[in-house]
Amino acid sequence: MFGATRPARSAHGQDGSALIQAEALGLERGGRTILDRVSLSVSGGQVVVVIGPNGAGKTSLLRILLGLWQPSSGRIIRAPRMRIGYMPQHVQVDPILPLSVRRFLTLRHRASEARLREQMRKVGVPQLLDAPIQTLSGGEMQRVLLARALIGEPDLLVLDEPAQGVDVVGQGEVFDLIDRLRRDTGCGVLMVSHELHLVMAAADVVVCINQHVCCTGRPEEVSRHPEYQRLFPDAGAQGIGIYTHNHDHVHDLAGGAKPVSGVSGKADHAR
């Protein structure tokens, strides 16, 4: 779809101009308002996280931004020739289809052997390149999905619940990985997540939506916002409960926001 030659990445976003900008997006489905005047933008090197309760329209918003759905109102401005790398929430390949990880990675973008190995090394599973894709665990599959999103050298990485189906330790690793990739490649990151505590640590900007944008800003601002606290009344305690288990984790923003409470262990086991 995109041409063979591409401008240097610095042409996109790094100077502060947006890679993608959504203006007053609205979506109506069957008479119901799913999204109401939602605006956001992502620049190069920036991590923007959309959070919100179930049914808030997070996934709908992502689909519109990806161009899978048409909004009922509003508009989207994309930087010219911008490449999107998309990591869907869940990919399951039926065992009837014989497919190695190598083939999966190159379904759309052909890539050299060296590049394939490099990507697999980056996401931490170099030994799986020739494994049948059906034999991967949940966490391995997330990493391979991330590798596939990166194969096309994206300017913007769009992630739908990147830590879905991954255990607590694995979640921290996935977010660490995303953070490192962002710094290494300078791409913009837009992600949807409900793993609030981890997201808070990784994000530059948090957009909290519930049909409309409730509040937006830096993570520590949003976590103190009354709208946010109304939507996620027990987010603080739960977040820290899980967070204390990631001893080697480098991000401490979410953890630092609230004191560790006694319910943390219970909250963890309940999940």
Place this chain on the structure above:
Amino acid sequence: MLDDFVTRAIVAGLMVAVVAGPLGAFMVWRRMAYFGDTVSHSALLGVALGFLLGMNLNLLVTLVCVMVAVILVFLQRRQELASDTLLGILAHSALSLGLVAVAFVEGLRVDLMAYLFGDILAVTRGDLVAIAIGGGVALVLLILLWRPLLAITVHEELARVEGVPVLPVRLGLMLLIALVIASAMQVVGVLLITALMIIPAATARRFARTPEQMALFGAGFGVLAVLGGIWGSFTHDTPTGPSIVVAAMLAFVVLNFVPWPGARRRRGP
């Protein structure tokens, strides 16, 4: 050489098997077995229309199958009825409509059995040309569509975001299925066409490590089924179309349930 009716039957069968196998792999991967059944059942409607309008049967069968396939895709998208309910309604309605339509064509005494179960031994040189054209176009289309089709089979949304033109590719697949059905109708008949696509591909799964291997092995098993079926039909005086399907089924059973040295386990976790 093509003067011999057995030779013509074998050539026709081989041409159909070579394209039905690889296409069958896609139908297996995309869980389209019942979809294929529904579309092939509507082929009889094309036959009736062809007689009514006095036009080329293969052409009309292809047209009707494409139309039914496209309508099906759009109905499935509405999701008001479960997919299997919808297909269950349409498969049998299409077949019955075809049978009724054939009865309406005045002065026509067609051998229904030939259309339902195939009449490969009656294949003429003209039929061979038609099958070669239809099958050839289908094969070229399949090769052209292979990569994008594989991408949307694994994950349609991901493929779309990565720039695969999903709608044209899916319409291409519909055209492919219709072309193969029109070509295969004379070999195994509208009721058994799906078997010639699905069974060889399913047989091939165990031996394949890549999608391409599965497609090629599927074509190979299809060829074996055609040869075995024609031979069995010839030596035991059985109906040829069903004999081909029985041969395919035997290969599937023997190769999948008999322990086979060197065969790879295929189950995922």
